[in-house]
Amino acid sequence: METTGQRQPRIAVFDSGVGGLTVVAAAHAALPGLHVRFLGDTARLPYGSKSASTVERYALQATAHLARGDIDALVVACNTASACALPALRAMYPFPVLGVIDPGAQQAVLASVSGHIGVIGTERTVASGAYAEAIAKLRPDAVVHAKATPLLVSLAEEGWFDHPATEAALQTYLGPFLSDPDVSKIDTLVLGCTHYPVFKPLLSQVLRQALGRDIALVDSAQAVTQQLIDLFPQAQQGQGQIELYATDSLDRFARVGGLFFPVYRAQLGLVDL
Ligand code: DGL
Numbered sequence: 489m490e491t492t493g494q495r496q497p498r499i500a501v502f503d504s505g506v507g508g509l510t511v512v513a514a515a516h517a518a519l520p521g522l523h524v525r526f527l528g529d530t531a532r533l534p535y536g537s538k539s540a541s542t543v544e545r546y547a548l549q550a551t552a553h554l555a556r557g558d559i560d561a562l563v564v565a566c567n568t569a570s571a572c573a574l575p576a577l578r579a580m581y582p583f584p585v586l587g588v589i590d591p592g593a594q595q596a597v598l599a600s601v602s603g604h605i606g607v608i609g610t611e612r613t614v615a616s617g618a619y620a621e622a623i624a625k626l627r628p629d630a631v632v633h634a635k636a637t638p639l640l641v642s643l644a645e646e647g648w649f650d651h652p653a654t655e656a657a658l659q660t661y662l663g664p665f666l667s668d669p670d671v672s673k674i675d676t677l678v679l680g681c682t683h684y685p686v687f688k689p690l691l692s693q694v695l696r697q698a699l700g701r702d703i704a705l706v707d708s709a710q711a712v713t714q715q716l717i718d719l720f721p722q723a724q725q726g727q728g729q730i731e732l733y734a735t736d737s738l739d740r741f742a743r744v745g746g747l748f749f750p751v752y753r754a755q756l757g758l759v760d761l
Contacts, residue, residue, distance in 0.1 A: 496728055497720040498523040500554035501563045502547065504535040505645055506741060507683030508565035509748035511588070512730065514709040515563070515716050516749075521726025522716070527554055527759065528745075531736035534641050536610020536681070540572040543612060547573035549761045551581065559583060561719060563712055565682045567592075567609050571616035584719065588682065591711035593622035596678045599704035603627060604673035606703075607634040608661070609680030610641065619680055633671040634680075637661045644683035647747050650690050658687070658694040666698045676704040685709055686748065730754035735761055 501511055505528045512526050527550050529535075535543050547569040551562060561584040564570045564577065570587030577585045596605045596619075607619045613636075620632040639661075643654045666672055677695065679685055685707045695703055717724070732754045734741035745751045 494722070496521050496523055496726050497560045497723050498525065498558060499561045499563060499716070499720075500551075500557070500559045501526045501565050502529075502550045502554060502569065503527075503565040503682050504529050504546075504568065505533040505641070505683070506530070506745045506748055507641065507644055507681065509732075509745050510682050510685045510707070510709040511563060511565040511712060512732070513749045514713040516728070516730065518713050518717055519720060519723035519728075521723035521728050522720060523728040525554060525557060525559070525731045525733070527733045528735070528741060529761070530734045530741055533645070534610065534638065535566060535568040536612050536638050536641060538612065540612065540616065543569055543572040544576055548576060548580070551577055553759060553761055555581060555583075561586060561716070563716070564588065565709075565712070567613045567680045567682060567708060571613045571618035586712055586715055588708035588712050589618045589622050589680075591715055592678050592680060592706055592708045593619060593626060595706045595711045596676050597623060597626045597630065599706060600630065600676040602673055602675045603630045604670075604675060605630055605632050606671065606674040606677040607632060607680045608637045608640075608677065608684065609634070610638050611636045613680050619678060631670070633665075633674060635661060635665045640687065641681065641683045644686055645744060647744050649686045649747070654687065655690055655694065658691060662694060662698060666695075672699060674703060676706060678706045679708065682708060731757070733757045733759045735759055
């Protein structure tokens with residue numbers, strides 16, 4: 489409920505697809521008073537296999553649309569777009585632009601004792617070296633082991649969070665990766681893609697099988713939410729509106745998005761960038 493004279497903060501959240509709803513869900517749980525306008529660029533997903541300049545252009549277009557409303561901050565929920573577009577976005581807009589890589593790196597450094605930190609993400613995120621750079625700034629002696637796991641995005645967009653095909657994909661990606669003696673020292677794994685938190689239970693199981701122990705999983709949705717709490721503590725109370733937009737296939741977005749977030753509570757719409 490808005491109190492007279494006090495405007496509830498409004499944020500925009502942007503991702504390449506439904507995965508960014510993990511950020512909306514985490515932000516809404518912690519800050520129910522926040523108004524959230526989300527855009528999933530479903531027409532152009534995946535971003536992770538595209539060049540940095542294309543991803544930057546897409547992110548600028550999406551933000552131009554979201555910033556038409558009156559917003560107090562933008563969350564670039566997409567790790568790939570965070571790796572490619574933050575400097576351009578920050579140069580262009582007056583409001584805070586939060587990416588997911590620095591918060592994820594901070595959580596990883598807090599969680600890791602051994603200093604061996606794994607990162608999984610899209611091809612573009614891994615190729616950018618953005619996590620290694622962000623982690624090195626916080627803990628120069630940390631060793632980052634990064635692995636591209638792009639197929640997981642399609643499996644999340646399919647809603648296959650706990651499916652034999654997803655288990656096989658995780659084993660195929662992570663089995664050989666973790667069998668490297670140096671990589672096997674990791675005690676923390678950053679889920680460097682907003683689509684991945686939905687795989688946490690299955691991922692923990694596959695990691696336990698491969699390593700014979702549990703390791704910490706860092707989720708960018710949780711990490712960036714902490715920053716939002718610091719920016720907008722007043723939104724811990726109240727009831728904000730949630731608007732969810734997609735650039736294509738709204739029915740599909742609502743159906744699969746419903747596995748990430750109770751979309752029936754939100755206003756839904758299709759936009760053309
Ligand atoms: N959700 C995006 C990310 O966090 C990746 C999905 C894609 O490839 O578009 O990196």
